[in-house]
Amino acid sequence: MEGFLFQATLYLITMVIAVPIASRLGLGSVLGYLAAGILIGPVLGLVGSETQDLQHFAEFGVVMMLFLIGLELEPRALWAMRNKLLGLGGMQIVLTTFLITMGGQALGYDLRISFAVGLTLSLSSTAIVLQTLSEKKLMQTAGGRNAFAVLLMQDIAVIPILAFLPLLALPGARAIAHAEDGAGHAAQSLIESLPGWGVTLVTFGAVVATVAGGHYLVRPMYRFVHGARLREIHTAFALMIVVSIASLMLLVGLSPALGTFLAGVVLANSEFRHELESDVAPFKGLLLGLFFITVGAGIDFGVLFDRPLTIMGMTLALVLVKGAVLFVLALVFKMKGRNKWLFTLGLAQAGEFGFVLVAFTLKQRIIGTELAQTLLLVIAMSMLVTPLFFILHDVLARKLGDDTAPVKDDEIDDQQPxxxxxxxxxxxxxxxxxxxxxxxxxxxxxxxxxxxxxxxxxxxxxxxxxxxxxxxxxxxxxxxxxxxxxxxxxxxxxxxxxxxxxxxxxxxxxxxxxxxxxxxxxxxxxxxxxxxxHFDSSLRMGRYVLENMGLSDYEAHELQALFYKLDREAVRDLATLWKPGVPNERNPEYVARAKALNRDLEATLMAQFAKAREPKSSERKSEDREAEQGHVDEE
Known part of the structure; x- marks a missing residue:
């Protein structure tokens, strides 16, 4: 127990310190996790062989990530993007895989190994690229949208790649890998004892069950769980979906990521999609971060120090091959200027899924430990230089000018007041x-x-x-x-x-x-x-709230108008105390004045509300007196 708590504390401390530092430096969270793992592993030697066992547990974060990717991929949206996904994204994967496979064979590796390495290195870093594009406000440019299409296709391609890679292993190696799986091996051996048509039928049945369950079982179950009104039960329900589908896929010998991805796509149109996403996302983030830390901790830097030129050369070759493929595709799809360079430089690295696929191919006995260590270093090095690529893009963009709008400015021939x-x-x-x-x-x-x-x-x-x-x-x-x-x-x-x-x-x-x-x-x-x-629309919404709480249209309108008037005056007042570059909460004069103005605003609105209610109260008293007088007169 003490050892477990110590390890947990160690991983959490390094995660909390390294990741924010990496994000502030513009390196992204993935590189922060890798740096944390490298620090506590190869550098300080605080963790050892237990990281391998922990990595098997952390791999479940990948399963959750693919479930969330599926939730974001509405079938209609996928169909609308089919040209870019299949054309641009598909060609990038195929061409890059082909060139790396040829390179691997030229270096003397077997075709199976070269092909597995080509598939692994064809993927780029979704986490780093999308985060950088968002930070630099490049997502809406032509180059940013095309890069997103390629990354989306790569994320989808992970599913068939995971399903296909075991076929590249030798039969004896597959048997060893299955024997080492432990949990579920009895069920898998039962499946494997079936004839070929039986295995196919069971596999197909598992996929159909996943899709049908998403359509017909999850919705009524969610309504049942929702009736409890307990947040933790919602979280347990989301985890139950992911875990049960992953277990089903393992039982029939399929990748658990495949099942959870299909379930995510099926549930993408459901009314509780965002609820599922918010429940699963924290677990995905922590487990995925833990996975990358274990990858960093497991990197053998002795390989880098023994063969620095080889590792650097392979990293440079990878970047050049991917960059060349991307540049050619940019020309084919008629990207110009800075968009072309953004697309080329932004995707020229290997990605975080590369770590997953390297671990998977090693587990399946497709590649050896030495090659796996080399690939992990190459992937990490290519990701580390990605921020430099974006800096290079910024330099080229300044020289080329902004060509996101390829048309020239119109000549204005009509001037109005x-x-x-x-x-x-x-x-x-x-x-x-x-x-x-x-x-x-x-x-x-x-x-x-x-x-x-x-x-x-x-x-x-x-x-x-x-x-x-x-x-x-x-x-x-x-x-x-x-x-x-x-x-x-x-x-x-x-x-x-x-x-x-x-x-x-x-x-x-x-x-x-x-x-x-x-x-x-x-x-x-x-x-x-x-x-x-959004100020005016928020005011109107607030007015509707007041009306539905019993105020008349006139009373709510008067309060809205008064709030509008006083808030404008308050903003003008606070503008004189505002200091550029200083957060408002760290400006004592601003905070004190804001509190005072808010108290005045509350008092004025309450007084207006009371005043608006007075006439009705006096009218009712007058009506009561008249009714009483009328009753006396009748008597």
Whole structure:
């Protein structure tokens, strides 16, 4: 017991320290887990052979991850992306696997081993790439969307790869692997004793049972469990689904990841999908993190020190092969400029599933321990250099310029007194209301599709980047009466407001803000009217709550209007105390003033509520007196 607690404490401490540091350095959580494992394993020697036993337990995190991937893959969405998934993603896997297989054979490895290594190294790091794309706000670019399609196809491909890899093992090696599995070996031997058609029938029946159970059994069971109103039972139910399906797959000799992935896809359209996801995600994260720590702890750095040039050379060869395949596909699918380089450099590494597949192929006796150690080092080294690839992309992007919108800016030939910069889902409503009220606007947006959609419905718009001073001047900034900054990017709105205020001190500027912090920034930049994105809609929702709690429409409206007025005044007051770069909670003057304003707001609203109720109370008393007097008169 003491040894277990010590090991648990050790793993948790390293996890809590290493992962946040790696995330802050932009390396991603996966590299943080690997670094933690390397620290407590090869570097400090705090863990030993027990990590192998722990790794078998932690591999269940991979099963949970594939279940969550399945939950996110709605069948309709998969069908809509079929061209990119099968074309771009499928070709990447096939070409990379083929080239690495040929390279392995050139180095003298058997075809089976070379093919298994090719499949393993063809996958890229979903965790690192998606996190980096999100942090750098590159997900919506053409290169980011194409990279996501490839990563999604790779995640899906893990399932057939796991099912196919055991076929590459020699019959004797498969027997040894089955004998070492322990739990479930009796059931598996029973299955294997069946004739070929019987094994096929049982396997097919298990898959059908998984799909049918997801459709017809899970929903009524969830409603039954939901009736208990206990959070821990919900969690137990989610774990029961994953564990039972994994066990069923093991009994028939299939990969448990295959079953849980199918179950996830089946349940992707269910009404409780998000509930299942939130229940399973913490266990998946911890177990998967534990798996990567054990991988890091099990890496033999003696191999690296014995053959540094070999390991570095293999890592460089892997990056070059994958980069070449990705670059060719980028050309075939007509990606240009920075999108082409983002796609090429972003996916040129091996991925976290590579660790899973290396451990799996080693367990199946497809590859040997020495080769497995070498592959683990190559995968880890390629992932470690990924942040450098994104830095290189940023350098190339600055030189190439932003070509996410390949069309040139429109020539603005019509200047109106109202300029609307940004006409997405927010600016469209503003433009429709103003133009339908009889006023003319000049609309600018950097997204070609948005402007084309606007034109399709009869509204005029121009393609261009509103943050460019020359474009604002061409739109008539010097003569305009009102400028509306409605860009999705808060920093772009600040840039527009700041420039327009310098050029036109008399111009009335209305700006869209994302939150209070953004309001303060726009206030400093010189905006006259600042509208928070969700503030008005939240006020309306609050009004509906008051109405359904017994207030009349008029009373709720009055309270809404008063809250709106006082909150605007409070924000303007707090804007003078706001300090750029300093969190509000660390600004004592701001916190004290915010508390005081909130107390004043509460007192004013309560007084208004009481005042609104007074007339009704006095009217009822008057009516009671009149009724009593009438009764006396009758007597």
């Amino acid at each position: 109202i300029i609307i910069a940004g006409v997405g889902r927010y600016g469209q409503v503003v433009n429709r209301m103003v133009t339908n009220s009889g006023f003319k606007t000049t609309v600018i947006d950097h997204d070609l599709k948005t402007v084309q959609l606007l034109r399709h419905f009869g509204f005029k718009g121009y393609v261009g980047d509103p943050t460019r001073p020359e474009l604002l001047k061409a739109a008539g900034l010097t003569e305009a009466r009102v400028l509306v900054a409605c860009m999705d990017d808060p920093s772009a709105n600040i840039q527009i407001v700041r420039y327009a205020r310098r050029q036109r001190p008399d111009l009335h500027i209305i700006a869209r803000a994302r939150d209070r912090e953004n309001v303060y920034e726009l206030y400093r930049a010189g905006a006259n009217d600042i509208v928070r994105e």
